[in-house]
Amino acid sequence: MKYYYNRCQLVSATRSHLHRPPSNIARMASVVFSGADRLRDLHAFDDTKAGVKGLVDAGITSVPYFFHHPPDPHPIASSPSIIPIIDLAEAATDRDYVVAQVRSAAETAGFFQVVNHGVPVGILDGALAAVRRFHVEEPVEAKAAYYTRDRARKVRFNSNVNLFLSPALNWRDTLFMEVSPNPPSPEEIPESCRVVAVEYAAAVRRLGARLFGLLSSAMGLPEDYLGGCLEEGMGVAAHYYPACPEPEKTMGTSKHRDPSFLTVLLQDKSIGGLQAMIGGRWVEVPPLAGGDGGASALVVNIGDLLQLVSNDRFRSAEHRVVASGGGGARVSVACFFRPESASAREYSPVVAGGEAAVYRSTTAGEFLRCFYGKGLDGRSALDHFRRD
Structure with missing residues (x-):
C-alpha cells in the first residue's frame, strides 16, 4: 500500500513555493512512503529535517505506517490519585516525614510529583x-541547522532518537541539550531558548541536589551518598508533540524506562498524556499546579541506573505518552540526571545485610550502549545486567 497523504491537499499547501527553491516542508509534501522499503521510507522522512511537525505542516490527514503501534493490552486506571504528591517545603520542619514519603514513592510507584520545589x-x-x-x-x-543524529553534538534537534531501531516511531520532535558536566557554549544553543535553557537547567540542578539527598536518606545512607549522581551529568530534552490526525494509531512516546538515575519533568498545564505503569494498569500523571505562586508541580521518576544502584529497592517505572488529538500540541521539558556516555565510572548495587546483589556492575558507557542499541522496544535495559 502506498501512502500519498491526500496529494491534492499537499500540492495546494506547497503551491506558494513553486517559484522558490523547495523548502523542507515542500520536500516533505513530495515524499511518498510506499511501504515497500521501510528503511528507505525512514531515510526519506529523516532527510527532510522537519520532523513530525513537518508532516503536520504539510497537511497530512493519516499517520504514516511506520508510526503505527499495536494496541496495548493493559487497562487505564480510572483515577490518577495513586501518584504521590510531595510538598518539599515540609522538609524544613519535618525532614524525616518527607524522607518517608520519598521512600514510599520510590519503592512502590517509582513516580511522584513535587510542589514547593523552589x-x-x-x-x-x-x-x-x-x-x-x-x-x-x-x-x-x-x-x-540543529538537526543531527550525532550524539557527540552538545545540542541536537531530531525526531525519534532511535529512528532506525524502534519497532514503531513516536509522534514527537525533540531539542536535546547536554548541560553538564561540560555544557555547550551559548552560541551552540538556539537563540529562541538560549537564556531560559541555562536558567532552567541551573534551577533543576539545585532541585536535583535536594532530591538526591532525600533519596540517600531513604536508602538509609548518608545524605550526600548519591551526590555523585548529580555530578555525573544532566541532559535536557525539550519535547514537542504535535496534534495528531489519528492519535489512536500511534504514541507520543512508547512505553519505556529512563536510562538515568532520576528524571525531573515539567509538563505544560493544558495537555496531559503522561501515563505510568503501576500495578498492571496505566495511571495518568496529570499536569498539576501547586505551591507558591501557582507554580506547576514537577514530575519525578526513578531511572534504571538508580534501580540498579539501589539493588531493586527503588523502582524504575515504565511510562509512556499517548498522542494528542484535537486538544492541541503537548510541550514538556525533561531533565535527565545520568552520566555522559564516555564516563568510565563503574556503578554497583548497594547491598545491605546479607542480601545478594541483583545486578552486576556496569559503566555508564556500557549501559547507554545497551539502551540505545535496542531502541524503545518496551524491554528494560536492566534485564541485560541481572545476575543469573
Missing part, C-alpha cells in the same frame, strides 16, 4: 514558552 514560576513558564518558540515559531530551515 523553581520559580517565571522560570517554569519561560521554559515552556521557549520550547514552543523553537518548535513552533522557528522557521523549518532554521531548525534544520
